[in-house]
Amino acid sequence: MKKTILYSGNEAMGEAAIRAGLKFYAGYPITPQNELTAYMADQLSQRGGIFIQSESELAAINMIFGASAAGARVMTSSSSPGISLKQEGISYIAGAQLPAVIINVMRAGPGLGNIWPAQSDYFQATKGGGHGDYHLIVLAPASVQESFDLTRLAFELADRHRIAVMVLSDGLLGQMMEGLTFDEELAPPAAVEKPWALTGASGRKPHVVCSLFMKRPDVEKNNLILQKKYRRVASREVRYAETFMDDAAMAVVAYGSVARIAEAVVRRLRAKGKKVGLFRPVTLWPFPAKRLADLSRRVKKFLVVEMSYGQMVEDVRLSVEGREAVSFYGRSGGGVPTESQIEREVLKSLSAPLKRRRR
Amino acid sequence: MGKNYSRPQALTDVVTHYCPGCGHGILHRLVAEIIDELGIRGSAIAVAPVGCAVVAYDYWDIDCAEAAHGRALAVATGLKRVQPDKIVFTYQGDGDLAAIGTAETIHAANRGENLTVIFVNNAVYGMTGGQMAPTTLLSQKTATTPRGRQAATEGYPLKISEMLALLNGVVSVERTAVSSPKEVLNTRRAIKDAFMNQMERKGFSIVEVLSMCPTYWDKSPVDAARWISEEMVKYFPLGKIK
């Protein structure tokens, strides 16, 4: 039966994780994601899982390394400064090919910054973050409903590809409350075989979960295995959403909570007859580069809006490969782009001359 | 006459990479013998450290996770909590357990995680070339204390076992050595006790083993063993701490 409740983004991610069969969660308190850790403390242990408040984010990420190595569905959550501390463990999880779900409810940085929302961890989330050549799948919800739906999807993708999946939320999405609808009878995603898990070598050869390879060719081999996996993920798991893009002459590109604000602007300008659309990447890695490249053959102008000083805009520029003009508007450090600021930028971009093509 | 000394089943049939006279080789064998004796080869899961014993998983014929430097007890916590019936142990050097991993060590102990810890105190960082460890003795020369460790600048050798014994979550703390046949046998007994504590669900047990690193002590294997029984034990006395 479908059920609709009023929930915050943080609680929605917690509920989705438990309903996706989460077995082990470890986390360390940090604002603005505290409701999620508290939700896990209250709910997970009552519903068949294990909750640990760890002594640090370092410990939390390594606890989920261990629990995932044992074959369990695992999750940790934090906000920007804590996610920085987790980077070592994330790199090891990538190297050892462990499935894991990591939630980042982004806040303003650098340093301790503050608890206000931001999108300034885009580079860290999508380009690796820790050491070595690796990627996470990065999912960017734009509502409480999507915080729920994408968290569930994160567990499916993690198991499907033996990969760590990050749900990249922010202080706005985590704290705000909206209606959340889900099917109470929906079963967790089907369990997948984990023939590599550490369950005791009874009647079989030992399993080893590691990211160390003593012989140089073996490290390269592991890297090539990872790269093959990333190519497979990139070809299958790209997700995005489009609003008014069918006949748009200009696209606003934004993700997460900024996409919500931008959508209001786009709708208002449409009502005034402006041919503006919204392109919203849902997977930040893999980035919907091919779709943007296709669009750039028809859409003449792009405006990227972020709660950062220009991070995703680099991927948009790479995607359109200089074919069309890409302008940028961003605020960060707690500043949230307002509707009127975005509208001003759209109008500015609409009235600017077209990029001249060199022949 | 029957064969009364053979390779334990839980020890793989390969040549280890350890230096001659190194304590790690002795300890690996002891752990394998105990796994055989307790019949837990099919349920034991090791967590290897970052240190000279990083590839312990090549030497034990059991499931094994390799943890990041210092994080073995966090990894072990995850492994054990989701599989409480498995026998999970960590094997860690002094740098791993008592420097970079101090927080993980203290908090796993304080939570009373039902784990067994084998703590190999060789008073140096073996793997990275013999630098100072938290357990390096005063005046001991290492790559990063070229004129000997000084209390005024480097502090005193860390007695982490004594610190852990203060915690309510810890059921057993013992310090042994592998510097003589008698001490080796006692170490074997202590490690077996620590495994049995876990099997009886008693909680967190740690055995600190004073172990030779002839290479970075710049001593012959015989002199290295003698240095443990004559020098190290003065600061790190052997025996049951808790």
Ligand SMILES: Cc1ncc(C[n+]2csc(CCOP(=O)(O)OP(=O)(O)O)c2C)c(N)n1
């Ligand atoms: C994060 C990190 N820092 C530093 C190192 C380098 N490193 C590898 S082993 C080691 C020290 C090992 O010493 P110990 O734990 O005493 O083990 P031993 O080799 O003496 O048995 C260091 C510093 C590393 N691998 N990772």
Ligand code: SF4
């Ligand atoms: S460097 Fe020291 S601890 Fe490492 S293998 Fe050699 S003797 Fe053993």
Ligand SMILES: [Mg+2]
């Ligand atoms: Mg050492």
